[in-house]
Amino acid sequence: MHRVIDRPIAASPAETFTCAVPAKGEPYLLTPGPLTTALSTxxxxxxxxxxxxxxxxxxxxxxxxxxxxxxxxxxxxxxxxxxxxxxxxxxxxxxxxxxxxxxxxxxxxxxxxxxxxxxxxxxxxxxxxxxxxxxxxxxxxxxxxxxxxxxxxxxxxxxxxxxxxxxxxxxxxxxxxxxxxxxxxxxxxxxxxxxxxxxxxxxxxxxxxxxxxxxxxxxxxxxxxxxxxxxxxxxxxxxxxxxxxxxxxxxxxxxxxxxxxxxxxxxxxxxxxxxxxxxxLEGGQAGRLARYANNRDVLVAGMGKLGFEPLLNARWRSPIIVTFFAPAHPSFRFERFYESMKQQGFIIYPGKLTVADSFRIGCIGQVDEHVMRAVVRACASSLREMGVPGAEPPAAALEERKALADAD
Structure with a gap:
């Protein structure tokens, strides 16, 4: 059985669109697809x-x-x-x-x-x-x-x-x-x-x-x-x-x-x-974009409080998936971070960059801002588990990002 979040996303005279929470044992897929789907799907x-x-x-x-x-x-x-x-x-x-x-x-x-x-x-x-x-x-x-x-x-x-x-x-x-x-x-x-x-x-x-x-x-x-x-x-x-x-x-x-x-x-x-x-039912493309963009904004804001930095400046950051720099702290290991997040019910994505260590968190699928806040709490818990006091990235990664942004 799925527990339904008690918050309408879009309304119809006959039906209300809601995001469903996976049953116990079924994680959220925070990837660019395959992704978490509705129970009726x-x-x-x-x-x-x-x-x-x-x-x-x-x-x-x-x-x-x-x-x-x-x-x-x-x-x-x-x-x-x-x-x-x-x-x-x-x-x-x-x-x-x-x-x-x-x-x-x-x-x-x-x-x-x-x-x-x-x-x-x-x-x-x-x-x-x-x-x-x-x-x-x-x-x-x-x-x-x-x-x-x-x-x-x-x-x-x-x-x-x-x-x-x-x-x-x-x-x-x-x-x-x-x-x-x-x-x-x-x-x-x-x-x-x-x-x-x-x-x-x-x-x-x-x-x-x-x-x-x-x-x-x-x-x-x-x-x-x-x-x-x-x-x-x-x-x-x-x-x-x-x-x-x-x-x-x-x-x-x-x-x-x-x-x-x-x-x-x-x-x-x-x-x-x-x-x-x-x-x-959600309002088509516009309704879906609004939810995904809000997911992204809630995620980025929450991760920022932990010290995580997104790869991209806001100008080019999509509402689909967000790439974060890996923390510089020597105790951070992505494999351990991934497993900790999975144990808490979230499947995230490894990085796929050529220039920096990173990981990715998707904003699409049957997820909303409540899920994004739970993701941030899970990230904080995973950092504590690894003994990583802050998620700030290497200074060189931020300097490269700034240099490229200034050149654009």
Whole structure:
């Protein structure tokens, strides 16, 4: 059984959205996904579905329509193509289907996922130029415009919306404007942002973007989706390097039959339908963003009182996940800190930076400000357990952060 926090987050005439607390023994997943899900989302997976049955085809259609609504596709210029597999499968499918084999991609990287895009393009045999901004700073529209103006062979720009290795929220609006100004096509990895951070295709011109079921919509792992211009999907016919990851063929079969080409993740789809309902009940993208942003602010403020410092300045800090510098005290060991937090009911994430020891705490999923305050108390308890009197980071890490911020 779940205990429900007695505090409404958003109201509906028929129902109130609340965050559920996991039962004893089930920890909070404070990660960028998979994440803690609602009890009703879990319960939606308790029935088996026939993958070719009309009821399941109707669920697939509902899923696609619901995602297009969140994306703001009122003109009908885009379509939604769900694909089996994790988010990285969908990123590769988008790249391999929508970038021609003689295309040239400008990859905007400031963390592990931008670099993974560049690696994927190498596997696909696509030409790529990488703008690597390191761990602290975003690519800016002016930089993108200069690079595109200097190299007419670049056909596509590929950007990560929220780079969760650092927690940075990239300025996708100005990147999109710069790309459009230079007449190139923008592909967005919005894996950990879509559904909470605004990505409205009426305001952010893009050829396509990808996301996943187990992120800000708060579903469970099993599929991702490509939302792309119909014209781009039509042009992708025969282009993919892979049968399973052919976005055009998946789109074509779904439109003709209502079915997935290969065995679909039926239980994940059923869970996602319930997650979409809860998303709308909370107030859609705006409501979810408000909760996640408040989670972040409560977390950062509480951790600051313990001496923890976030990697990023507030200007670029996303509402998805926050990276903190590891404390400088010699008794601090992340492995021990992690286990202590787990014993208290919280699964956190190790750091994924190249320049500083760090760890990450997610702000998304079925969590709210009460959970964030409990996380801070657990961190304080873990520090006491390790004999760490304060969580201040090494002075050199703060000096580097300040130098880079001053240069931006």
């Amino acid at each position: 879990k319960e939606a997976m308790l029935r088996d579905w026939g993958s070719w049955d009309g009821d399941f085809r109707a669920m697939t259609a509902q899923l696609r329509a619901g995602l297009l609504e969140i994306a703001g596709d009122t003109a009908g210029d885009y379509d939604c193509v769900p694909l089996q597999g994790s988010g990285s499968y969908c990123v590769e499918a988008m790249l391999g289907s929508l970038i021609p084999r003689d295309g040239h991609a400008l990859v905007l990287a400031n963390g592990a996922y931008g670099k993974r895009i560049a690696t994927t393009l190498g596997y696909l045999g696509r030409t790529a130029t990488v703008l690597d901004k390191g761990d602290y700073l975003p690519p800016r529209g002016a930089e993108v415009e200069r690079l595109l103006a200097a190299d007419s062979s670049i056909t596509h720009v590929v950007a990560v919306h929220c780079e969760t290795s650092s927690g940075i929220l990239n300025p996708i609006e100005e990147i999109a404007a710069a790309t459009a100004k230079q007449g190139r096509k923008l592909l967005i990895d919005s894996m950990s942002a879509f559904g909470a951070v605004p990505l409205d295709v009426r305001q952010i011109p893009c050829e396509a973007f990808v996301s996943s079921a187990n992120k800000c919509i708060e579903g469970v792992p099993g599929f991702g989706f490509v939302i792309a211009r119909k014209s781009a999907l039509q042009e992708a016919k025969g282009r993919s390097h892979s049968l399973a990851l052919d976005v055009y063929d998946q789109w074509d079969v779904m439109n003709r039959t209502g079915q997935w080409r290969f065995t679909p993740p039926t239980h994940t789809v059923a869970a996602f339908i319930e997650a979409l309902r809860l998303h709308k």
